[in-house]
Amino acid sequence: MTAAGLAACTSTTRVVKRSSAVVAISSPFTSYNPAATNPAATADATSVNQQVSYATNSAFEYYDGNSKLVADTSFGTVQQLNDSPLKVRYTINPGVTWSDGVKLDRADLLLAWAASSGALNTAGFDARPYVNTNGTYKGNFPKDAVWFDGSTTNDLRNAPTLPTMGSNGRSITLTYDQFFVDWRTAFEVGVPAHLVAERAFGTSSATKADAELVAAITTNDIPVLARVSRIWNTAFTVRHGKLDTSFLVGDGPYTVTAIDADGSVTLTANKRYVGAHKPRIETITARVISNSTDQVAALTKGTVDVITPTATAATAKSLVNLDNITIASGYDAGFEHLDLQLAHSKSGNFDKLKVRQAFLKVVPRTKIVARVASGLQEESSPRSSFMLFPGTSAYAAAIADNGSSAYAAVDVIGARALLRAAGVRHPTVCILYDPANPVRVAEYGLIKASADRAGFRVTDCSTTAWQSELGKKGAYDASLFSWRSTGSAVTAPTARLHSDAAAENYNFYANSDTDKLLDTLSRTTDEASQSAVLTEIDRQLFSTGYGLPLFQQPSLTAFRTTVSGIRRSPFAPGVFWNIWEWRPTR
Secondary structure: EEEEOOOOOOOOOOOEEEEEEEEEEOOOOOEEEOOOOOOOOHHHHHHHHHHHHHHOOOOEEEEOOOOEEEEOOOOEEEEEEEEEEEEEEEEEEEOOEEOOOOOOOOHHHHHHHHHOOOOOOOOOOOHHHHHHOOEEOOOOOOOOOOOOOOOOOOOHHHOOOOOOOHHHOOOEEEOOOOOOOOHHHHHOHHHHHHHHHHHHHHHHHHHHHHHHHHHHHHHHOHHHHHHHHHHHHHHEEOOOOEEEEHHHHOOOEEEEEEOOOOOOOOEOOOOOOOOOOOOEEEEEEEEEEOOHHHHHHHHHOOOOOOOOOOOOHHHHHHHHOOOOOEEEEEEEEEEEEEEEEEOOOOOHHOOOOHHHHEEEEEEEEHHHHHHOOOOOOOOOOOOOOOOOOOOOOHHHHHHHOHHHHHHHOOOOOHHHHHHHHOOOOOOOEEEEOOOHHHHHHHHHHHHHHHHHHHEEEEEEEOOOOOHHOOOOOOOOEEEEEEEOOOOOOOOOHHHEEEEEOOOOOOOOOOOOHHHHOOOOOOHOOOOHHHHHHHHHHHHHHHOOEEEEEEEEEEEEEEOOEEEEOOOOOOOOOHHHHHHHOOOOHH
């Protein structure tokens, strides 16, 4: 076990002494810098890393349990100064410190901008040949290359100009190339700059390290920034259950005080925290229990207090009759979907629109939903929009006119007719998915059985390394996975739909009309107008055979009467979103 001591300082007044709770997590904690890309990280690991970082750090804005964006003014403020060009000032309140006692200042703000904007990265540099599959750098990584790997999908890439620093040493003003509606959530303070700088400059003085880091960024000192970027990318990575204890530093309600060999994490109330989110439970252990059945068993035995297992009817049934257990079900922000490779597919068959449309006509979405969501939600039905969230008035209006009705039911006859028109009788379709995920296994089986009837030859491209295969040319024809939102940003789809968005545009979708709509969306503040643009993008996706949304992922949370205040957010923090409100009842 790796442990870090808590420094004594101001008291956390709401903490109940010696109180504790245990929450099950599905994957080991692997990085204390979730903004840094790790090729080896699974989707579950990424989610866990985000949860731990969320519980131990503050942000200017966060989403509550009702998906509403809330400002944490006890941490700092966000102020729009100008529309054209868009200028936004982010200010940290006086008295806010890291858990090691070092105050948050301009160095933290500047490093966050540099790391997530990519503005200082070496132009044209491709880091992929120099990175191992486990996220480590190879020995031949160029020493003169500046490469912060947190820039690929962040809105800060639209703020390439060196920021203006406030005279108070606690504020930063960013100038964006163009106005975009999601500016409130574009910037967050990341990892402690003084820790990165101390390692880079070989000093133990936080003040000196911060000053040298500010100088390196403001003068674009390439050799120094190259070293800083490598430390930012890798120094916060947990390896074999260990992380340098000096890097376990945050500015939020909790701090990481222990990491077990299996990736379980102990969080302890941060005695230096001065914000409004003062916690009540002194110690929370996030224990790795990967299997949902094992999570239910641990909850039954009382060895864990809170679980968020994979939501299936079988899991829900196993929880219903347990004593002293509260169960909450609902929707998650993620949605399951089928993507087709519009170019560079394994077989080349999906280069033809009619073949794509034929395949989509035999996807049994209703059967898939019945298999996965039946018994979890009162009204289970396929999701019929890529862009809009089910249950909203905008969604209801969109699905009536976005082209999804063409795929409302399996149409084998129509699929065969399209294949004849395309001059392809028995096209092969190799589907990429996670073979360890029972939901994906079931989806694959149902799609294969249905597609076989129309003449398709569906083959298995599954691999436990499916995430690293996404977007790889010639690797597969279609893929099954989930997009999970970290918030309600309307511009989030740009990262996977814009023709120049290489980061998450895994299926090589390129449509100039869609590009224009996405650009328009980024400047649109009126909700009704946003919905109209999103609906039009939907039409284009359905008409071009992009793929199919399958269903909104159900969520399932269960907790013992030993703890109260549990409410799950549909967004990425999940059950951790209000961790400071959890209360011990014993």
